[in-house]
Amino acid sequence: MSRTVYVNGAFVPEEEASVSIFDRGFLFADAIYEVTAVIDSKICEWEGHVARLERSLGEIGMGMPMSSEELLEIHRELVKRNDMEEGAIYLQITRGAIDRDFVMPKDLEQTVVLFTQAKKLTGEKKGLRVVSMPDIRWARRDIKTVQLLAASMVKTEAKKQGKDDAWMVEDGFVTEGSSNNTYIVTAEGKIITRNLSNSILPGITRKSVLRIAEEMKMEIEERPYTIEEAQKATEAFMTAATSFVTPVLEIDGVELGDGTPGPVSKRLCEVYIEEARKASC
Template identity: 75%
Template sequence: MSRIVYVNGAYVPEEEATVSIFDRGFLFADAVYEVCAILDGKICEFEGHVERLIRSLGELDMGMPVSKEELLEIHRELIKRNNVEQGAIYLQITRGTADRDFVYKKDMKQTLVMFTQAKGLTEEKAGIRVVSAPDIRWGRRDIKTVQLLASSMCKTMAKAAGKDDAWLVQDGFVTEGSSSNAYIVTKDGKIVTRNLSTSILHGITRKAILRLAAELDMEIEERPFTIAEAQDAAEAFFTAATAFVYPVIEIDGVELNGGKPGPVAKRLNEVYIEESRKSYI
């Protein structure tokens, strides 16, 4: 049985889902997206993701094609129709369809598509191995657009090198992972992650993890760090909506914590799952 997906007001089998070849999301990557985790058939961090979605749309001079309440109902209906217990639900909003022109028109009829992906989220995490790569993405990484080619190329390069992912570097400092926020834990126990700016995505999971870390009396330092500093750290990890807190056990060939997940990442992941189960909707 194929998935049921959502396209502009209709729930259809994925094989029947279509979008115009003149959609600006296809022609210009003129679109934004969000991904929410599904845990126990419920939606994690919905409010935070919608808040960021509205911000991203506003930065691109777009509005919301549906209300927040309607969007929540679509999420729930897709989860129900696809019987997803754990996984992700993806939404993409484009500016809409028009003949190809670099100049966009105001008040176009937007395209909204959504689909689910079933995947395990709570299994034990063995850790990933990353390589560094130049950050060649555009300058507004704080806007969650569908311009993901650079990230895709970097992740593919890492896979070709026998590793799992890439940490991106600009002006000598790590910005983030190809699709995640990056962290290290110093040998004196500080959690270090890059401060918010247009250089990184303002991660919803990042925000939650830093709040939980503070509640656990863990020391946090928001600043850039280098690959060399990361290689010398006690441990490292990344956060993302459908990865939660995931250990990094090797950076450019240098193993951390003996090539095993560290205790800080493990504890934060456990607490995040516990807290998510208290607040998901």
């Protein structure tokens, strides 16, 4: 059955949805996006996602097209119209449509598009096997833009190599996964993850998971680390809005621990999902 999507003020069947060929999101990737998880037909981590959305828009000189409350109501309406219990909602906001010009125009009517993806998010995480690749992205990864070609390229290459994902490396240190933040756990139980900067996206799930770990009295260190250090870890994991906490079992052919999801990532995932259910709206 066809999905109902949202395009510029209207809920329409996906087959009828369209935007201009002159839209700057299409021509220049001049656009910002967010993705929120849906559990039990409710939106997860809304406040964090809408705050990051507003920040990302501001970083490229755009404002919010409508209020947070209006955007939330559109999300809820899509959940209702698509009879969605679990999955994700993608929101994309472009600068708008105008004849091609590299200079960013002012006061365009923004294009606003939302669509759903129904899929199972909760349940047991089997774990992923990853390979390292050079980070070829631009320098402002803290802005959640739609220019995901580099991420798509490295994830595709990982699949060609028979692996699940890629960890990107710059100047000898891991930045993040193709679409997630990364973590390692030392033999002493310390969680190590890259510190926030322009080099990585400030993950909403990352923020919540680190808060949960702190509340559970786990030691956390935010700093860069190498692939070699990661391979010596007792366990590793990744976080993202629609995969929550996902264990990493192998890095560049080196198996971590006993090759199964470790206790730290399993427990963090359990608690995160419990809290996400309670706080969803």
